[in-house]
Amino acid sequence: MKILIVDDFSTMRRIIKNLLRDLGFNNTVEADDGSTALPILQAGGIDFLVTDWNMPGMSGLELLQHVRSDPNLAKLPVLMVTAEAKREQIILAAQAGVNGYVVKPFTAAVLKEKIEKIFERI
């Protein structure tokens, strides 16, 4: 299971990476925004995408939209981990086909629960 973590803050990437490691996911790659994440995804081999929303360049929502419109990536599970908390935005993300939505600040337990829930459905 190879996971791509996309966040513009290296500290947040590190926190998510550590939490994922604790959950038993050791194989992670990182990108600092949507436009650097997309080539990594297109190169293949990524099984799960964890992305922030608010990033310079391409935002997480735009990344999600790109993923869903690419036939090779359309089925990739995507978890949004973000400080964006407007109802309108959560609805936008749901419409764009997000698989899970975690608001920052979050706990390890919440992240675990959402990831497990996503994998249950696959």
Added chain:
Amino acid sequence: MTGLDEIVDLQGFEKTLQEQAAELMKLLDKGDFAGAMQLLAALSEARNNMLYQEVGRLTRGLHEAIKQFNIDVEKSAALQVAQEAHDGDTHSEVSNAHERLNHVLELTESAANKTMDMVDASMPIAEELGEQAKLLRKDWQNMADQQSSMSELKDLGRTTETFLQEIEKGAAQLQSNYTEILLAQGFQDITGQLIKRVNGLVNDVEKSLIQLVMVAGKVDIITGVNREQDTDETKLATETVAAKEKEANVKGHGPLVLDEEAVDVVSGQDDVDDLLSSLGF
């Protein structure tokens, strides 16, 4: 003409205008056109004087604001063109604020990394000690369950002593790591102070801007400009705000800072879950 030269404020001007209008009517009724024209000329002059006065105030206010915030206009313009001009001398309040905020960014990042480094260093120590304790406990259990020879007891004693040494060492290491974590939280103090200063500047700028707008408002009244009728402008501004909001919904708003901002916002993960499940998730 009575008192027209001494008008100092807008209210005074308004009052005089009313009085002089009545006077004007009287003169016209009497058929004194020369007198009426003189009165009109005097009123017009008074209006111009008021205008010059208020424009003067506006200009002075702008100068004061620029002086107060020590904004180097030429340098700021050059900075925007060149996108860099980090020579370290004559800094304006605003560029100081930029630097302060950048410093906040650096401090928070380094504190977060430091803390995580220490956690990374401490985890294996706790893990290792736990493993050793488990093994040693088994040895002690075995000893209690069966008859052990003297040499086996001695071996167990030595292993136990080594383990106790490991605990001592590990505890000292953990203690020092925890102290480092504690010290790393000092960023809160420094960044708090920096942010307070920037906040103060933002407040001052806001106050000065409001003052300028009030002075400019007087100029509007004297020149007969009615801002409320500039509907095209207002409409344009509203449209820009709406467009920005729409864009922010895609690009992201960033973390919420004030409670007042929290309009149509979820209050936490439970709220998100409720909303998503209502959407069929």
